[in-house]
Amino acid sequence: MKKRASIELVVAAVILVVLTLYAVSAVTLCPPFIDGIPSPSFWPLLLAGIGYPSCLVILARALREESPVQGRISSRKAIIATIGLTGLYAVIFSPVGYWISTILYCFGLSMVFSTEQRRSTVKRVIFSMIVAIGLTAIGYAMYELLFNIRLPGGKW
């Protein structure tokens, strides 16, 4: 019960913080009305104004522990690995280029998604490497050869 409530509290708190930063940013932009005409900060302030009560309702429910069970991550390692790989791919895609970055990304994801299969680690590594090279080649064929879209070659 306590864990469930704390996840909801964290979510509500994060949304409140985002709304506050959003509203502050809007206020520092300009007043909501200039010469009686709605300005660029009018709409954001209106949204923040609607958002606050809604967020407080979720906060109140979380404190009363009324929320249904949600949000439990059943496989933390897989999620952390997938997020890490995806973030890394976005970072190295330009400097390293399409081929190496995509092979590494597909290799990593294939290892993550094939954990439930009954294979030895060596076999999984070989399988994932073959998949990574194959998918990268298919992607190259699709984008560069079929659709004539230039993919980054890397800065190194």
Next chain:
Amino acid sequence: MIDINAIGQSFITVLQPSILVWLVVGFFIGTFFGAVPGLTATLAIALLLPFTYGMDTIPALVMCMGIFMAGIYAGSITATTINIPGAPSAMMTAIEGYPLMKKGEGAKALGHAAFSSTIGGMVGSVVTLFLVGMAAPLVTLIKTPGKFSLIFFALVVAATIQRGSFVKGIIAVLLGLMVATIGMDVANPVSRFDLGLTQMVSGVQLIPFIIGVFAISEVLIQAETHWKATEMAKRLRRRDLIPRLSDLKKIGLITYVKSMFIGYFIGVLPGAGGSMAAFVSYSEAVRSSKHPETYGKGEITGIAAAETANNTMCGGALLPMLIFGIPGDATSAIIMGVLFIHGLVPGPHLLTVQFNVVGPMLAALGLCAALLILPSLLILGPYYLKIVSINRGILYPFIAMVAMVGAYVASFSFFQMGVAVVIGILTYFFRKQGFSVIALLMGYILGNQAELYLRTTLTLGDGPILLFTRIPSIIFLVLSVIFVYFLVVRPYLKQRKQQGGLCKS
């Protein structure tokens, strides 16, 4: 005004081999994505969005229609064979189809699902094809205050109609609206919420947003999900796939007609989608049945009701999208992205001067249902189970790679690729907490228009009073109140009363 010649020409255009091939390609892509649990037609079109840049407009739209129709239909395949709906809209089909599969009558269930999808898909698309022709003059009657109220109504529906908390629905819509405010202001040359980055002046672009919300978050969801076809279904015999006349009589014409009405009406509602259409139609079939006790044990009328409704929904969902730029469901929202990519803007101009583009698109939807669903089942039906046997270690890395590269290719921006990743990760946590992704998407897509129309209304002579004095505006505001009352307030009051009764006893 309905131009029969133009409608006829639309069908002829689609039947040209160079266009028809794209319909077939789209159909098979949609069947694959619709059948595999975790993949959807929405995801398929989101992944293909960047590719449509290099395609001509009509083939791109025709392919999308093939994906849309097939994606909704194909969910019934795995729903029946392995009790895992390939698409959310096939949940009710699983309730009746899987028991039939266990009894050895899986082919019968698949045949009825395909037949019902064919009928629903054809009727939905033809109705929309005729209605768009009549809608153009009506659209011009709605002025700026009415346009804002219409979008307000759409956002209210999107927030209320999803299962789960209404308050979470509101927050999902608001977050989408907030993302839409990033970048240049709608009316003034001012950049907002750009965090001091020049790359953010153009805001969060459509394709990276869609890829982040649907593709990247889905890969994350699938990373912690494990499903398997634990029972290999028996081989299906082709002759058993053809629905028998006696079964069709048992289901009855009224079931099909009611389901079409329900499916089309729900399709028109913003954010409602196929799962809602199937659920409501199935519930109505149970309610009106003389033998409701047979439901849940392999009742083909349940399959017919659900599948007719969810495929009729396809035509309905496109109607408000084409007329007002307000999508009826997530897939039509992304199809709207395809229109934007090709410089097409929903509204009277698209429905009249550019009917030569819209017409073939709608004709393709109907032809896909008429020409491809049943024949593909008869030819490929016995092999459909192989679709779910694809190794996850190959499938999801492929989807993730296509999504990530697609986010880059959309604007050749590494920055937007990063934006897609951030949005994907945030959407993953969002979904885990029960927030509606469709409400988020609707907020993002309609945000700029909503802001522009409201600010313009407030600038006009009578200001905010116009919202309550113009008839179209009043109609949409009243509809919003009705929706909130029936879907939120009344169930809440009923629940409180029941809890009060329990406490007393």
